Amino acid sequence: MSKVIKLKKGLDIKLVGAAEKTVVEMPVKGLFAVCPTDYEGCTPKILVKAGDVVKAGSPLFFDKNRPEVMFCSPVSGVVNAINRGEKRKVLSVVVEADGKQESETFATDLAALSREELIKTLLDSGLWSLFLQRPYGVIPSSAVAPRAIFISAFDSAPLAADMAFVLEGEKDNLQKGIEVLSKLTDGKVYVGLKSGVKSVCEDLQGAEKFYFDGPHPAGNVGVQIHHIAPVSAGEVVWTVNVQDLAIIGRLFRTGALDMTRTIAVTGSQIEKPKYVKCVAGAGINAVVAAAGGLKAQKEGESVRLIDGNVLTGTKRSADDYCSVKCNQITAIPEGDKYEFLGWAMPRLNKFSASHSYFSWLCPKKEYDLDTNLNGGVRAYVVTGLYEKLLPMDIYPMYLLKAILAQDFDKMIGLGIYEVVEEDLALCEFADPSKTEIQTILRDGINLMIKEM
Amino acid sequence: MKALRNFVDKIKPAFSKGGKFSALGSTFEGFETFLFVPNTVTKKGSHIRDCVDLKRVMIVVVLALLPAAIFGMYNVGLQHFRAFGDLAAADSIWQCFWFGFWKVLPIIVVSYVTGLAIEFAMAQIRGEEINEGFLVSGMLIPLVMPVDIPLWIVALGTAFAVVIGKEAFGGTGMNVFNPAILARAFIFFAYTSQISGDQVWVEGLVKGGALDTFSGATPLTQLADGLAPAALQSTPMDWFIGTIPGSIGETSFVAIMIGAALLLVTGVASWRTMLSVFAGGYLMGLLFNLIGANDYMLLPAHHHLLLGGFAFGAVFMATDPVTSAQTNCGKIIYGLMIGALAVLIRVINPGYPEGMMLAILFMNGVAPLIDHYVVEANIRRRNNRVKLVK
Numbered sequence: 001m002s003k004v005i006k007l008k009k010g011l012d013i014k015l016v017g018a019a020e021k022t023v024v025e026m027p028v029k030g031l032f033a034v035c036p037t038d039y040e041g042c043t044p045k046i047l048v049k050a051g052d053v054v055k056a057g058s059p060l061f062f063d064k065n066r067p068e069v070m071f072c073s074p075v076s077g078v079v080n081a082i083n084r085g086e087k088r089k090v091l092s093v094v095v096e097a098d099g100k101q102e103s104e105t106f107a108t109d110l111a112a113l114s115r116e117e118l119i120k121t122l123l124d125s126g127l128w129s130l131f132l133q134r135p136y137g138v139i140p141s142s143a144v145a146p147r148a149i150f151i152s153a154f155d156s157a158p159l160a161a162d163m164a165f166v167l168e169g170e171k172d173n174l175q176k177g178i179e180v181l182s183k184l185t186d187g188k189v190y191v192g193l194k195s196g197v198k199s200v201c202e203d204l205q206g207a208e209k210f211y212f213d214g215p216h217p218a219g220n221v222g223v224q225i226h227h228i229a230p231v232s233a234g235e236v237v238w239t240v241n242v243q244d245l246a247i248i249g250r251l252f253r254t255g256a257l258d259m260t261r262t263i264a265v266t267g268s269q270i271e272k273p274k275y276v277k278c279v280a281g282a283g284i285n286a287v288v289a290a291a292g293g294l295k296a297q298k299e300g301e302s303v304r305l306i307d308g309n310v311l312t313g314t315k316r317s318a319d320d321y322c323s324v325k326c327n328q329i330t331a332i333p334e335g336d337k338y339e340f341l342g343w344a345m346p347r348l349n350k351f352s353a354s355h356s357y358f359s360w361l362c363p364k365k366e367y368d369l370d371t372n373l374n375g376g377v378r379a380y381v382v383t384g385l386y387e388k389l390l391p392m393d394i395y396p397m398y399l400l401k402a403i404l405a406q407d408f409d410k411m412i413g414l415g416i417y418e419v420v421e422e423d424l425a426l427c428e429f430a431d432p433s434k435t436e437i438q439t440i441l442r443d444g445i446n447l448m449i450k451e452m
Numbered sequence: 453m454k455a456l457r458n459f460v461d462k463i464k465p466a467f468s469k470g471g472k473f474s475a476l477g478s479t480f481e482g483f484e485t486f487l488f489v490p491n492t493v494t495k496k497g498s499h500i501r502d503c504v505d506l507k508r509v510m511i512v513v514v515l516a517l518l519p520a521a522i523f524g525m526y527n528v529g530l531q532h533f534r535a536f537g538d539l540a541a542a543d544s545i546w547q548c549f550w551f552g553f554w555k556v557l558p559i560i561v562v563s564y565v566t567g568l569a570i571e572f573a574m575a576q577i578r579g580e581e582i583n584e585g586f587l588v589s590g591m592l593i594p595l596v597m598p599v600d601i602p603l604w605i606v607a608l609g610t611a612f613a614v615v616i617g618k619e620a621f622g623g624t625g626m627n628v629f630n631p632a633i634l635a636r637a638f639i640f641f642a643y644t645s646q647i648s649g650d651q652v653w654v655e656g657l658v659k660g661g662a663l664d665t666f667s668g669a670t671p672l673t674q675l676a677d678g679l680a681p682a683a684l685q686s687t688p689m690d691w692f693i694g695t696i697p698g699s700i701g702e703t704s705f706v707a708i709m710i711g712a713a714l715l716l717v718t719g720v721a722s723w724r725t726m727l728s729v730f731a732g733g734y735l736m737g738l739l740f741n742l743i744g745a746n747d748y749m750l751l752p753a754h755h756h757l758l759l760g761g762f763a764f765g766a767v768f769m770a771t772d773p774v775t776s777a778q779t780n781c782g783k784i785i786y787g788l789m790i791g792a793l794a795v796l797i798r799v800i801n802p803g804y805p806e807g808m809m810l811a812i813l814f815m816n817g818v819a820p821l822i823d824h825y826v827v828e829a830n831i832r833r834r835n836n837r838v839k840l841v842k
Contacts, residue, residue: 013500158500232838304493310500332500335493340453342489343507350503356512356718357503371493375505376485376581379625382509383778384722395779398827413831421497429498432505433625438497 004195005227007214009391011353011426013158015310016368017331019264019273021165026278026290029099032075033083033092033281033321034060038314039129040138040442041065041449044090052079057104057125057257060093069139072126074259074280074324076102092321097279103256110179110252118183122248125257130244130325134222134231136445137420146238148187148229153201153242154194154212156219157309157422159273161264161327163242164199166275170246171200177249178206185238192224201242214391222423226392231417243327247280263322265291267310267331268368269303280324284316287329294331304371306330311425312438335372343375350374353389353430378433389426392418396427400437403444408451416444460484478575482582510587512720516711517591517768521556523707524700528552528599531697532655535662555599555655556700562603564590566610574619585624585631585774586614592632592768595701596761596809597639598652605643609635629816630775633765633809640809648805649673653697670698672760672798676805680747681755691758702764705757712767721771724783729766732791733757740799748799756795765808766791770815777819779826786822790815 036044044061048054054077059070075097083091106121107113113121119142122128133140140146154163167174181189188208191201195213202209210228212218221239231237240248243261250258259280265288266273272292284305288294294303306313307323310330314323322329339345351359351367359365386396394415402410421438428437466472467480484490486507494501529548533541541547567586575582593610613635618627639647650669651657657668667674671684671691686696694704702708715721737753744750756762770776770790777786790811797807804810 230837232834234838304499306499311498313499315499330499336491338457338491339489340456341487342503343505344511347503352502352504354502354504354508354719356508356720369500371499372489372501373492373494374489374501374503375507376490376492378506378581378583379623381506381585381625381774383773383776384724384780384783387780393830393833395827395830397778410831413834414827415834425498429500430502430504432502432509434501434505436497 004211004213005224007212007218007223007227007391009388010156010215010217011389011430012156012215013310013351013369013429014364014366015158015332016268016366017266017270017273018159019161019266019275021162021275023262023275023277024290026276026282026286027099028075028097028101028279030286031080031094031096031283031321032073032077032279033094033283034071034073034324035092035321036061036071036090038323038325039063039071041446042071042139044071046082046090046093048079048082048093050079050081053077054079054095055102055104056259057106059124059126060095061090063139066139066141068123068142069128070124070126071129072104072124072257074257076100094321101258101279103258105255106251106257108252108255110176110183113183115183118180121251122180125251127244127248127251127257130240130248132239132420134225134237134239134420135417136449138449140236140238144236146185146187147235148190149181149185149238149240150190150192150221150225150228151181151201151207151240151242151245152192152219152221152224153199154192154197154219155309155327156194156216157311157328158216159264159266159328159330160219160309161262161275164194164197164201166243166262166264166327167200167246169200170249171203173246173249173253174201174242175204175206175249176253177245178204180248180252181240181245182206190224190228192219192221192228194219217391217423217426220422222419223391226418233412233417235417241325241327244325259324261327263287263326264328265331266328267306269295269297269331269333271295280322280326282322284320284322284329285318287322288318288331302334302336303331304334306332310369311429312422333368333370335370335374337370337372339372353385353426354432373434375432375434377435380433380435382432385430385432386424386427389430390423392423394418396424396437400435400440403440403447406447408448411444411448416441416448420445457488460487475576478580478582479572482572482575485581506584507587509720510584512714512718513588513768514591516714516720517588517595517701519707519710520701520704520764521560521591521595522549523694523704524595524702525549525552525556527694527696527703528555528655528700530695531653531668535654535657535666535668537663537666551655552599556594558603559594559597559599559601559606559700560591562606563593563610566607567593567614570611570614570619574623578623580623583624585618589613589631589635593635596632596636596699596764598647599655599700600652600658601639601646605639605646608642609639612638625774627774628820629813630769630772633769633812633816636809637813653699668697670760670805671696672805675748675751676798676802678747678802681751688755688758691755699761699764702761705763708763708767712763715767715771721767722773722776722783724780725771725776725787726766728784728787729770729791730757732788732793733762733766733795734791735788736792736795740795756798760798760806761808762791762794765794765812769808769812775816775819777822777826779823782819782822782826786815786819789818
């Protein structure tokens with residue numbers, strides 16, 4: 001009953017610094033944090049103050065727009081600080097772990113729970129915030145049942161964690177997670193698998209499985225939805241990251257909230273890239289150090305730390321914290337250097353989707369790319385390029401222009417319900433006009449949320 | 453390079469806002485980014501970016517134009533020496549090239565200086581960075597001119613194309629019509645005698661003194677005048693190599709194809725557009741062969757592709773991503789129509805010996821309409837899905 005969907009469009013960007021398949025376990029101590037800014041559209045109302053004692057699963061804040069959605073502490077310990085930025089915007093709620101990992105108790109007997117009670121457990125335990133809904137890529141409303149729930153069991157982004165490796169031994173948790181999801185939707189639960197790769201997710205019962213074959217973004221759940229059963233106007237589907245599914249399953253199997261996850265620490269600037277097993281919300285510094293730390297930097301050089309992959313991740317400083325949903329940390333060199341006549345040079349060490357450089361002749365080579373913009377911002381000139389990088393029946397440039405023109409009918413018609421930032425990230429990478437495609441798309445989606 | 457960088461850094465403040473030469477800020481910035489790729493890093497979105505930028509894209513097109521330009525210079529000399537009976541010089545490749553080089557270079561310089569001056573000024577007024585688009589237009593314009601064109605007309609045509617054709621619409625990326633074709637069309641309608649007829653295509657012919665047996669008419673002019681294909685002075689092999697009178701860069705099919713190969717391998721030009729222009733022209737030629745009402749209609753279809761500006765237009769002008777259709781499906785329709793229209797104008801309308809320029813201009817105008825229907829079809833597919841679900 002499983003089908004293979006072959007995707008031709010897209011692009012694999014091969015980078016130096018893939019994580020070696022060893023896992024370092026990080027002890028639960030030090031500071032952990034939940035950052036409201038990691039959640040699109042969340043306006044936090046803080047429920048704790050410094051010095052409060054919390055358990056894993058104790059609410060730290062909720063979203064003022066939707067008071068039922070709680071964001072909870074991943075660890076037990078004492079609230080250390082509530083960090084604020086400009087205009088007193090809450091940046092992070094920091095908890096110092098006591099190492100005991102005591103959990104709040106929730107109603108977790110899945111067989112005995114009604115759908116409403118199940119939703120309440122998810123909302124109260126903070127696990128609801130792990131779901132995303134399409135359209136819009138925001139935390140779903142608990143009032144609307146999704147048409148279906150989609151999970152991508154692999155990540156095709158540059159240097160991404162090997163999910164088949166990460167999920168070894170999580171099969172029971174994943175199976176329980178699927179049972180939870182089945183109760184949340186009247187429709188089906190779909191799992192997208194990588195064709196030709198063994199994974200525990202292949203054995204999951206109660207979910208319909210599809211295999212995908214092709215370059216990035218084949219692992220993006222949005223691309224998979226598009227090919228399995230696309231989101232149309234008026235419909236809502238949910239997605240959940242496969243590691244988060246294991247965390248959800250864990251709560252209902254053990255009754256205790258255990259936000260342990262495995263993070264791939266990757267990139268050319270990591271001394272020995274490998275996997276780190278830690279509790280969600282750990283400090284970036286601590287996770288990177290657990291993997292062996294950063295390479296020594298020469299004078300005048302600096303490193304960019306990214307929560308996530310190089311295409312869609314968030315820039316972090318070493319003192320920041322991993323987002324709760326973090327699967328990967330990437331460290332690459334900053335590219336704040338001038339390059340003499342760079343645009344006219346052969347640039348053998350740089351990667352390009354275009355054939356005007358030579359990287360297409362050596363498809364196996366791994367590149368050490370930096371953060372230089374490699375040019376100046378221009379109007380859209382090149383055509384046909386964006387379509388090659390998006391394996392969906394969507395015209396990206398027309399969608400972007402509809403957004404810039406704030407033409408709602410066109411935005412809907414051209415498929416804004418089907419995409420989130422990550423789906424267009426490759427277009428942004430390859431854009432010779434250096435426009436901020438992901439930002440434009442998010443602005444468009446936020447406009448839709450506001451106006452529709 | 454360090455010394456140059458230090459020098460640039462030293463003089464930079466004078467050109468920045470509030471500096472002594474801030475009125476030249478955009479110009480300075482243009483030259484600085486030409487010399488050094490800026491040290492700007494990504495702020496939002498994708499942290500790494502492709503090393504391709506518009507400078508690279510444009511320079512590839514300029515490189516692709518070089519074979520046609522170099523052959524054009526050679527051909528200018530060749531035609532001149534042939535016309536004036538200097539057969540020894542006509543046999544020397546270097547003599548022909550040098551003669552042509554010194555005739556063509558001023559046209560190229562005038563085109564670039566006029567166009568870039570306007571672009572620099574407009575960028576300063578708008579407070580934007582200088583756009584690279586004119587790097588290509590500045591090379592295209594000389595190559596579609598006859599060698600005897602007065603330089604002031606080149607300057608005027610270029611200025612018209614840049615100001616009215618491009619800047620009035622908002623600059624590179626916003627223009628509806630291809631600036632180089634617009635320059636040619638402007639000159640064609642404003643100064644017809646300087647860009648058409650039997651004299652202008654060969655250097656010196658207007659002044660007189662050439663051999664009586666030499667005709668400076670292009671094959672297309674002769675065909676339009678009713679000459680039977682068999683009675684032409686030149687052979688299809690001459691058309692293929694390009695040793696015939698004509699616009700500077702348009703005559704050599706083979707030189708243009710070298711450029712086309714570069715554009716296609718690098719992916720800078722769309723193979724869909726290019727191929728479908730040739731296909732459209734060929735099919736229209738075949739259709740005329742079938743009708744066969746006069747000598748011109750009987751010209752073998754593939755000969756149309758070798759003659760005049762057809763190949764040049766198909767490879768370098770129709771593929772301009774800004775003014776062509778932008779959807780893949782639209783590009784095929786757009787290309788087929790250009791090819792068909794160009795041959796149609798040639799054969800049916802003797803007033804215009806060459807139809808390529810008008811065909812591309814017309815289709816530039818129609819391209820957004822083609823795209824509109826392609827995009828509407830996409831929207832309809834999506835809307836139909838909603839109806840199916842309900």
